[in-house]
Amino acid sequence: MKEYTINCGDQKITFSLIRKKVKNVNLRVKADSTVVVSANRSVPYIFVEELVRDKAPWIIKNLARIDEKKLLNMERKYITGEIINYLGNNFMLQVFQANHAEKIELNGRIIALFVKNSEDIERKQALIRKWYKEQAKIELGESLERIYPLVESFGIEKPTITIRTMKTRWGSCSWKRGKITINTELLKKSRDCIDYVVLHELAHFKFHKHDADFYGFLSALMPEWQVRRKLLKKETGVDD
Ligand SMILES: [Zn+2]
Numbered sequence: 419m420k421e422y423t424i425n426c427g428d429q430k431i432t433f434s435l436i437r438k439k440v441k442n443v444n445l446r447v448k449a450d451s452t453v454v455v456s457a458n459r460s461v462p463y464i465f466v467e468e469l470v471r472d473k474a475p476w477i478i479k480n481l482a483r484i485d486e487k488k489l490l491n492m493e494r495k496y497i498t499g500e501i502i503n504y505l506g507n508n509f510m511l512q513v514f515q516a517n518h519a520e521k522i523e524l525n526g527r528i529i530a531l532f533v534k535n536s537e538d539i540e541r542k543q544a545l546i547r548k549w550y551k552e553q554a555k556i557e558l559g560e561s562l563e564r565i566y567p568l569v570e571s572f573g574i575e576k577p578t579i580t581i582r583t584m585k586t587r588w589g590s591c592s593w594k595r596g597k598i599t600i601n602t603e604l605l606k607k608s609r610d611c612i613d614y615v616v617l618h619e620l621a622h623f624k625f626h627k628h629d630a631d632f633y634g635f636l637s638a639l640m641p642e643w644q645v646r647r648k649l650l651k652k653e654t655g656v657d658d
Pocket residue numbers: 618622628658
């Protein structure tokens with residue numbers, strides 16, 4: 419068995435190739451997120467690669483589905499001591515009995531969750547998600563204030579920002595509607611990373627594709643953008 423990684427557009431696909439006595443070529447996406455191709459010895463590698471390329475959209479769709487399942491099944495109980503990623507740091511969750519209103523407070527590296535019924539996992543999750551979304555609105559608004567002045571003189575209109583939980587991208591830009599959409603998950607990353615994604619999406623108003631002009635524009639405005647992008651890719655595999 420040999421492992422190969424190929425680039426399909428801006429996605430990478432890694433697959434294992436097993437040579438065995440099958441009729442032609444079989445391709446599978448397994449539940450553990452591995453992509454396995456079995457092929458008869460007589461089938462040249464280039465043919466296998468061609469097949470993986472043809473099937474790339476299907477593979478990517480299936481991998482995303484598996485990720486989604488994993489996220490849903492992840493055992494989070496929202497109890498004191500659990501780690502919550504926020505703005506590029508690890509925060510510790512502390513759960514308190516709420517005597518009055520249920521709320522969340524930031525206290526140094528502690529996220530204090532006040533909830534009426536501390537056994538109610540769904541309620542705790544809902545409170546944290548709501549808080550995350552509120553913080554995302556604030557943080558993204560502030561990021562836009564920092565980054566927009568860099569592009570203003572290039573005739574780019576100030577867009578509106580929509581925040582949404584997405585599975586495979588940090589952000590997207592719909593230049594026709596003057597709108598950018600940012601992944602709520604980005605709040606787990608540092609402000610430097612958030613600023614990079616905002617600039618990336620703003621740059622798409624001028625350069626729609628990921629071509630040399632686009633990257634040249636990024637480099638001129640944020641010379642260290644590649645460092646920030648690397649930090650984003652770490653541990654997540656989510657692309658821009
Ligand atoms: Zn892009």
